[in-house]
Amino acid sequence: MTTATTATTATTATTTASTAAQPHAVGVAHTRIEARDKVTGAARYAGEIPFTELAHGWLVLSTVARGSVRSIGEDAVRALPGVLSVLHHGNAPRVKDDVIGALGRPDPIVEVFQHDRVPHAGWPVALVVAETSEQAREAAEALVVEYDEEPHDIAFHADRPGIYTPQDMEATKGDLDTQLAASDVVVDAAYTTPEQHHTAMEPHAVTARWHDGRLQVFDSNQGSKWIADDLAGLFSLDPAAVHVRSEHVGGAFGSKGLRAHHVAAVMAATELHRPVRVVLTRRQVFATTGYRSPTVQRVRLGADPDGRLRAFGHENLNLTSNLREFVEGSAAFGRTMYDADAHHTVNRVVPVDVATPTWMRAPGEAPGSFAVESALDELAERLGMDPIALRARNEPAVGPMSGLPFSSRRLIGCFEDGASRFGWADRDPRPRMRRDGRWLLGTGTAASTFPAGAVPSTASVTAEPDGTFTVRITAADVGTGARTALTLIAADALDVTPERVRVRIADSDFGPAWVAGGSMGTRSWGWAVIAAARDLRERLPLTSGEIPDGGITARTDTAELIAALAKKERYAYGAQFAEVAVDVATGEVRVRRMLGVFAAGRIINPLTARSQFVGGMTWGISMALHEEAVRDEASGGHVGADLAGYHVAAHADVPDIQAEWIDDPDPDDPVGIKGVGEIGIVGTAAAIANAVWHATGVRQRDLPIRPDRVLLAEARRDA
Incomplete structure (x- = not known):
């Protein structure tokens, strides 16, 4: 229209x-249009925009994992210097609890201060507002909240009770068990990935005020209209009465939708009739803005001696909260990637007493590719077949499950170009054959894909x-x-x-x-x-x-x-290559070089596109070797919820890393783009894990590949 x-x-x-x-x-x-403003500090982020009469809010989060609030000692806090208000379930404005926005129902954490229930550790129980952020923080930390604590359960494992299959999360073609029984070579292995967090450079921040009869929100978000409509729904406002702006954002990766701090700031601005800003600390970001769920995945592959897949099975389990169902759709990764006589893929979830997971860069594909691409490497090993040749042997002519034609599919072209650039032909396929002093060297590869919508x-x-x-x-x-x-x-x-x-x-x-x-x-x-x-x-x-x-x-x-795009399967593709060095005496793993070659449609700006590819691959290194959020089962909260305890790849961890692409414009739209933001992380962790196997001769099926896991694997090998 x-x-x-x-x-x-x-x-x-x-x-x-x-x-x-x-x-x-x-x-x-x-170069970026706003580059000079960003490097000189002229670009204002959500927590930096000046306002007159600005007040500052500080969230108070629950310290118990399940129960209810018995009392809030607000009187003592209200007497502290600069304190303007203490919002909580006993005095906060009411919001609607049935809002359905453009991306579905918001995370129930946005329904803050509506009841005394505490469903998980880190649940917002109060907002202290003061003249300065320092006063607000001091008062918030002094606020005494008493709870009636209840037993909680945050344990996550494959055989725990309560697991179920959500609607439309299972896909079947043929009889998997029959084809597995008829296969000459079978891989049946379990893979795990841990809880992971977005850790954007810019923590979440928002300023809310009423101006000229409209609610104005200055925010760090991924979609201003999305935030505006959800706020209008929650506060029963005319959508035209809400105005949201988010000029500069320092990273998001799926976490910067509507969150508790938005709603709390609007409540405070409404009560005080002045602008209110809420900026989250890093620890508060970990607790309140979502994360990637841990996964337990089982992959079953069956093949003929020539490598043709008879059976492809992938079962994925992730946790969700007791508030809202969220599915980390890892089992969907292989549905479009490889042909087989029988396919069975299913995503299952189990609710526990934790905050609700959310989208995180390449949701589903990132953890799913680790399991599938590792299992394919194991299959290639057992077949005595080159991993790239195995993937080429199982290239589908049409969508393996849908039967739809591909708009374009240049996965094998990515592998061919990458193999030439990486020197794959010189690789001795036998593991544990190359050394550099104390280091064992290995190379690995994996495929990547992401939908192009x-x-x-x-x-x-x-x-x-x-x-x-x-x-x-x-x-x-x-x-x-x-x-x-x-x-x-x-x-x-x-x-x-x-x-x-x-x-x-x-x-x-x-x-x-x-x-x-x-x-x-x-x-x-x-x-x-x-x-x-x-x-x-x-x-x-x-x-x-x-x-x-x-x-x-x-x-x-x-x-x-x-609307016409629905008639074909549309995906970006890539091939990841990694070389690692492993010290089996200390367990240290170092990535020495990485190459990604992508077929991601028309490249609009090579400078920023390369940055996106490299950024995704860097995150893949982090996923493979570092990132792991740990929860204390006794308290239900995080251990080390900061960038000291939650390790991400730093400069010293990022090697010679290169991103290239081959021509692959989508023929059915005027832009020709397929998307570059997420595909870089997909397959990277698997390529590194496969390279670790090539270096050591031992499979690593659990991420991250920590030194202790390398040492334990080496001990089992020597036993």
């Missing part, structure tokens, strides 16, 4: 609309009287360079240089648009921008070329255009 509006015509014009043909901007490396979005493009163009779309740049990519897309669609295009984003008043998530952001937004730009060009004056004061605006949404 396309609509267009024309601004009020002026009697005189200040410029013309004609433009000379320009070199294509898309595909040429461009698009979601309807709305954009407007205005031809300004001074010869420039303004694009407005509620996109979110969470550090990916989306603002710059959209500028390049708009410049090409308008046939002008990027310098003549100004892209405005992250403002809910610009209308509905997809969030920064699912590797669909730039594709969805870019499509809307192209459609609006084309509509505008048709409306520009062709004779006099005059642009009236106020400009000419075209506004377009892409709902009907995108």
